[in-house]
Amino acid sequence: MDDKERLGNPATGAGLSRRGFLRAGAAVGAMAAGAGAARAEEQPDPLITEVQPWASGWGDGVDATPYGLPIRFEDDVIRRNVPWLTADTISSINFTPIHALDGTITPTGCAFERHHSGAIELAKEDYRLMINGLVDQPLVFTYEDLERFPRVNRTYFLECAANSGMEWAGAQLNGVQFTQGMIHNMQYSGIPLRLLLEEAGVKPEGKWVYVEGADASSNGRSIPLEKAMDDVLVAIKANGEALRKEHGYPARLVVPGWEGNMWVKWLRRVEVTDEAVQSREETSKYTDTLADGTSRKWTWVMDAKSVVTSPSPQMPIKHGKGPLVITGMAWSGRGAITKVDVSIDGGANWQEARLAEPGEDMAVSRFYLEIDWDGSEMLLQSRATDSTGYVQPTKAQLRAIRGENSVYHNNGIQTWLVKENGESENVEVSS
Amino acid sequence: MDDKERLGNPATGAGLSRRGFLRAGAAVGAMAAGAGAARAEEQPDPLITEVQPWASGWGDGVDATPYGLPIRFEDDVIRRNVPWLTADTISSINFTPIHALDGTITPTGCAFERHHSGAIELAKEDYRLMINGLVDQPLVFTYEDLERFPRVNRTYFLECAANSGMEWAGAQLNGVQFTQGMIHNMQYSGIPLRLLLEEAGVKPEGKWVYVEGADASSNGRSIPLEKAMDDVLVAIKANGEALRKEHGYPARLVVPGWEGNMWVKWLRRVEVTDEAVQSREETSKYTDTLADGTSRKWTWVMDAKSVVTSPSPQMPIKHGKGPLVITGMAWSGRGAITKVDVSIDGGANWQEARLAEPGEDMAVSRFYLEIDWDGSEMLLQSRATDSTGYVQPTKAQLRAIRGENSVYHNNGIQTWLVKENGESENVEVSS
Numbered sequence: 092m093d094d095k096e097r098l099g100n101p102a103t104g105a106g107l108s109r110r111g112f113l114r115a116g117a118a119v120g121a122m123a124a125g126a127g128a129a130r131a132e133e134q135p136d137p138l139i140t141e142v143q144p145w146a147s148g149w150g151d152g153v154d155a156t157p158y159g160l161p162i163r164f165e166d167d168v169i170r171r172n173v174p175w176l177t178a179d180t181i182s183s184i185n186f187t188p189i190h191a192l193d194g195t196i197t198p199t200g201c202a203f204e205r206h207h208s209g210a211i212e213l214a215k216e217d218y219r220l221m222i223n224g225l226v227d228q229p230l231v232f233t234y235e236d237l238e239r240f241p242r243v244n245r246t247y248f249l250e251c252a253a254n255s256g257m258e259w260a261g262a263q264l265n266g267v268q269f270t271q272g273m274i275h276n277m278q279y280s281g282i283p284l285r286l287l288l289e290e291a292g293v294k295p296e297g298k299w300v301y302v303e304g305a306d307a308s309s310n311g312r313s314i315p316l317e318k319a320m321d322d323v324l325v326a327i328k329a330n331g332e333a334l335r336k337e338h339g340y341p342a343r344l345v346v347p348g349w350e351g352n353m354w355v356k357w358l359r360r361v362e363v364t365d366e367a368v369q370s371r372e373e374t375s376k377y378t379d380t381l382a383d384g385t386s387r388k389w390t391w392v393m394d395a396k397s398v399v400t401s402p403s404p405q406m407p408i409k410h411g412k413g414p415l416v417i418t419g420m421a422w423s424g425r426g427a428i429t430k431v432d433v434s435i436d437g438g439a440n441w442q443e444a445r446l447a448e449p450g451e452d453m454a455v456s457r458f459y460l461e462i463d464w465d466g467s468e469m470l471l472q473s474r475a476t477d478s479t480g481y482v483q484p485t486k487a488q489l490r491a492i493r494g495e496n497s498v499y500h501n502n503g504i505q506t507w508l509v510k511e512n513g514e515s516e517n518v519e520v521s522s
Numbered sequence: 523m524d525d526k527e528r529l530g531n532p533a534t535g536a537g538l539s540r541r542g543f544l545r546a547g548a549a550v551g552a553m554a555a556g557a558g559a560a561r562a563e564e565q566p567d568p569l570i571t572e573v574q575p576w577a578s579g580w581g582d583g584v585d586a587t588p589y590g591l592p593i594r595f596e597d598d599v600i601r602r603n604v605p606w607l608t609a610d611t612i613s614s615i616n617f618t619p620i621h622a623l624d625g626t627i628t629p630t631g632c633a634f635e636r637h638h639s640g641a642i643e644l645a646k647e648d649y650r651l652m653i654n655g656l657v658d659q660p661l662v663f664t665y666e667d668l669e670r671f672p673r674v675n676r677t678y679f680l681e682c683a684a685n686s687g688m689e690w691a692g693a694q695l696n697g698v699q700f701t702q703g704m705i706h707n708m709q710y711s712g713i714p715l716r717l718l719l720e721e722a723g724v725k726p727e728g729k730w731v732y733v734e735g736a737d738a739s740s741n742g743r744s745i746p747l748e749k750a751m752d753d754v755l756v757a758i759k760a761n762g763e764a765l766r767k768e769h770g771y772p773a774r775l776v777v778p779g780w781e782g783n784m785w786v787k788w789l790r791r792v793e794v795t796d797e798a799v800q801s802r803e804e805t806s807k808y809t810d811t812l813a814d815g816t817s818r819k820w821t822w823v824m825d826a827k828s829v830v831t832s833p834s835p836q837m838p839i840k841h842g843k844g845p846l847v848i849t850g851m852a853w854s855g856r857g858a859i860t861k862v863d864v865s866i867d868g869g870a871n872w873q874e875a876r877l878a879e880p881g882e883d884m885a886v887s888r889f890y891l892e893i894d895w896d897g898s899e900m901l902l903q904s905r906a907t908d909s910t911g912y913v914q915p916t917k918a919q920l921r922a923i924r925g926e927n928s929v930y931h932n933n934g935i936q937t938w939l940v941k942e943n944g945e946s947e948n949v950e951v952s953s
Contacts (some may be wrong), residue, residue, distance in 0.1 A: 099653075099661035099662060099663045099667050099718075099721060100661065100662045100663075100664075100667075101660065101661060101662070136650060136662055138648055138650045139650050139652050139662055143648070143736070145642040145643065145644055145736060145737065145738075145788075146642075146736055146737060146738050146740075147738060148639075148738060149640040149738070150612070150637060150639060150640025150641045150643070150737060150738075151612070151637075151640050151641040151642075151767070151768070152610070152612040152614065152637075152640060152641075153601070153603050153611050153612075153615060153616040153635045153636075153637065153768075154603065154611045154616070155641065155768075156601075156768070157600035157601050157602070157616075158591065158592065158597075158599075158600045158631045159601075159630065159632070159766050159767075159768060160589065160591070160631065160766075161763065161764060162643065162764070162766060162767040164645055164646065164764075164771075165763070166589075168589075168763060168764070169588035169589045170584070170588050170589070170590075171588070172584050172585065179583070180585045181580050181581070181582070181583040181584075183583065183584050184584060185584040185585070185588075191763075191764075192759075192762045192763055193673075193711035193758075193759045193762060194709045194710070194711045194759060194761070195709065195762070196627060196709050196761050196762045197762055198630065198761055198762050199590065199629065200589045200591065200631075201589055201763070202590075204584045206581060206582075206583075206584065208579075208581060209580040209581025209582050209583060210582040210586065211576040211577075211581040211582075212576065212593065214595055215595065217569055217574070219567060219569045219570050221570050222530075229532060230530035230531065230532060231531045231532070231567055231570050232531075233531075235840065235841055236530050236531075238847065239841065239846065239847060240845075240847070241847065241890065242624075242847065242890065243878060244624070244625045244626065244878035244879060244888055278625045279625075280624035280625045280878075280888075287530075290530060291530075305574070305576060305577055306576065306577060306581060307576075307578060307579060307580070307581075309577075328624040328625060330625070330627050330629055330761070331623045331624060331626070331627045331628055331629050332592065332596070332599060332622075332623060332629040332632070333592060333593070333595075333596045333599070333622075335590050335591075335593065336582070336590075336593040337582070337584075337586075337587070337590060340593050340595075357576075409666065410666055410670065414670045415670065416669065416670060416672065416673065445672075447674060447675035447711075448675060457675055457711075459672065459673065461672045
């Protein structure tokens, strides 16, 4: 074998060879040929050859953390906001550190928050959910009542309509946490809203539901009855445990595939109406104004989108040229992700990435592409295709149709300029 | 409609009717007929009719918790140990609060821990993984090297071989957290061990791998090469984020379907050998001794098992008779869960429960059975069937074959005596 190409350091201090790695890569999927990670150590590694402190005594006992937190070395993997983006931190947004995550489930502790009047503390005993309006019998449910209804488990992404909003005006924020981080993907346990509506009995003239939260903003939104009776859930758990305060404890609405603002937290009322309420949150806000000043009406669904999370501005390549794992997330509000393509030359050429698992409807998919980086500059992009055949557009294509007046629904292709030193930058390509 | 049976309180203060609820139940699955939750309030509910404090001002801003934790009302949903069970808390065990959880993903913060010499703190920079023994070229990988290999995402359960061990001697611990709580189910991102072994090049005479951790116990175990080359992973993330310190940060072994002790944490070495090492952890420990004093050899796989998590001793029924959701978990180390049956009369009669989602290989399934509880005593049991056709046995059947000398591999059917007051107790039935 050629002893110049092995990845990993010979325990003996001999040279490197990538024979095995190439075999391995080939066995898993796309793995380009090329130079290996040329970092040889002539001397045996003391971390292997000498007994270390952590191997010489007791570690922590099981009483150390009754409810565990990340190890201190990971304390930069947190939600962050962008102070200048909104007036105050209470009606503000923070962002999921998607650059540092893998898999598809978003750890609840770093799943982004967006509040209109802050995260409220509402105890289960004080929780009430009212169903009123065009129903046979208006009803008020306690939390305990909700627990007595049949429930389901489903994994869905939640994306804020304003995710990537700053990108309408061009590349501005230098980190995927801030450009695409208003998203999380959790497994919900909840009661189909249909069951609660059927309990109250929807009158024939009922065509919409108006949903509102128990916080001061109430954040009221109108949802067509058809959607409300289809897959909308009143969730009481996320990722297996009670909802977090900032995610709507003790119960929130889950509106699969539709913009996050409709996923009303601290859900307090569902009113059956004959038409949309045309509330503030669905007229003056969360509406896309076009170049000619007119606005698109009812833009609820989040279209297919993807982004490379590593390498990215917050995740520089530190190991130089050679084997490189490119990874990212893709999702669609209209169905499942069926394909993600990756380009390293700004969209001129595309390679199909490997989906970690088959795409699921309205849930995040993880993709990987293993390449052998030659160390030269890359214009890194990803492009998602969903089960409806829809292909994620470029920002230029979006602007041609929508103009630049909106801050919402930007699902354009993101570009990272990866430099020779491994650092990346948020850039735009003309096409 | 009969206004005496509605679940939920009429906003108007009128009576109750379950017409809608029965319709709803029928639409979702098994839902027995019977009396509703008869709790009427004659007066309008001030929590609905009056503006509440939490609707009158600002809540928390997004900077309140950069990494979120559960709301204070849930502070009893934590890992707990049983002081008298082991000599000290460092080499001890704690238990996942499965009674309070739902869905299938175990929240990482309350996923149980078991250490042999405590949880160690090992930084990524100090991490080394050595592959040696019967290989073409012994190698040492840094954490960064691992990140350059192709990785996969898979969701698997980890169950300690001693889970339910106390139950061999009869019903002892009065809570499902303690009787079946040495289990968690997470989504892992990791590198197939096969790729690392192929990188080093396994010699033809290599038939086993001996794996050990970087902690003082080293917790060495032998694994047949066939399994090591099949689905074993070197995991670097769990539930989307870096492994927690107590779960083996920065890298642990994932051995799908096999006993938890083999999932070596802080993985430091994989030695390819021609035969099993017969280490302490696989001879004097983690071995089932039978009634005649002989021991079963190589009992790695965790057989199909299930348990009702609610109602259970820690989850009393507080709402009295009427609609009741029975839920629990099921898993198998040999494949996917295909069916879970539930009995309310100690195994005399069985009803098929509803699986929340199709079973996945070597992962936890969630089941639900909606019944209309008549308020009388129940002997509540669940029984899992997996994709190999294996059916979970009763404790009596297990004891007849294995005796009562072992503390390991007890996958017997659990029984809860649910009393008329809604409280439950861990009991055994003769059959």
